[in-house]
Amino acid sequence: MYSLSKYIRKYIMENKVYLDLRGLNDLDRKFPHLYKALLQVGINPLKDVIPLSPAAHYSIGGIAVDIYYRTEIKNLYAIGEVAATGMHGTNRLAGNSGLECIASGLEVVRTIIRDNPRAERRSNANAFYDPDIDIYGLKELREIMWRYVGIMRDGSILKKALTLINDLSLPRQLRELVKGIIICAMAREGSRGTHYRMDYPHMRRRYEARSKYNKGMCVI
Numbered sequence: 001m002y003s004l005s006k007y008i009r010k011y012i013m014e015n016k017v018y019l020d021l022r023g024l025n026d027l028d029r030k031f032p033h034l035y036k037a038l039l040q041v042g043i044n045p046l047k048d049v050i051p052l053s054p055a056a057h058y059s060i061g062g063i064a065v066d067i068y069y070r071t072e073i074k075n076l077y078a079i080g081e082v083a084a085t086g087m088h089g090t091n092r093l094a095g096n097s098g099l100e101c102i103a104s105g106l107e108v109v110r111t112i113i114r115d116n117p118r119a120e121r122r123s124n125a126n127a128f129y130d131p132d133i134d135i136y137g138l139k140e141l142r143e144i145m146w147r148y149v150g151i152m153r154d155g156s157i158l159k160k161a162l163t164l165i166n167d168l169s170l171p172r173q174l175r176e177l178v179k180g181i182i183i184c185a186m187a188r189e190g191s192r193g194t195h196y197r198m199d200y201p202h203m204r205r206r207y208e209a210r211s212k213y214n215k216g217m218c219v220i
Contacts, residue, residue, distance in 0.1 A: 018049035064212070068111040069104060077112065079104035084210070137169045141178065144168075149182055154198045158186045180213035187211065187218040 021027055027045055028035040038045050063078040065071055065085060071078055080101040087100055148161035162182050165175065188211060190204035191197050212219045 017052045019052055020049050021045045022047065022049070064210070068114075069108040070111065070115075075116070077108045079108050141165070141168055141170060141174075145178060145181075149178075149185060151194075152196060152198055153185055155186060155189075156199075158182055162186075179216070180218070183216070184211040184213050184218040184220075187220060 022045070024030075025046070035045060038050065043050055063071055063083050065078050065083045069077045069079050069083065069085075081097055083104070085100075085104070087104075144161055144164050148157050148164070162179065165178055165182065168175075170178075185195065185197075188195055188207050189197065189200045190207045191201050192203050192207055207220060209220055
């Protein structure tokens with residue numbers, strides 16, 4: 001199964017691959033959003049084949065939390081898909097992700113009240129909003145992460161990404177986040193799940209563990 005997956009990835013990257021839905025005459029009725037989206041980019045799925053390309057879907061969690069959604073940083077909590085709770089194993093079920101946010105959201109409120117029973121209750125939604133964020137820097141960051149830290153990864157390419165990131169004007173928190181992604185991707189010299197290294201295409205037992213990033217270092 002793994003070799004087949006590797007073959008499919010390689011074939012799609014090197015060849016033009018298409019999805020043929022021309023035999024589904026009721027596509028516009030059963031999948032109206034997909035149908036309209038394809039029409040907007042000039043593809044009529046009732047008459048044309050649809051070009052395929054690899055794409056990054058979701059990160060499958062990352063922030064380590066305890067059973068009460070606490071992180072290692074005091075008063076910082078994480079819920080939903082951003083949190084590595086293990087609620088859905090190493091992946092998440094599409095229909096359950098919304099329910100998880102509702103359940104974990106309610107529980108983290110209880111946790112916050114237990115941890116800070118006398119704290120003033122007020123909204124602080126704009127605490128991390130910075131009106132001076134360089135929007136063009138964010139667009140460039142998106143291009144760098146997709147081009148160098150996307151589905152197909154390589155050690156030399158990841159090093160290039162790290163250099164390019166250091167030259168961008170980014171908020172401190174965002175810079176640290178993307179550095180953590182890149183540095184841990186460099187440290188994992190093996191392929192597993194959504195992390196695929198072209199220079200290390202095989203799974204290795206030593207990487208059957210979580211990566212933990214802290215202050216510029218990745219520990220596995």
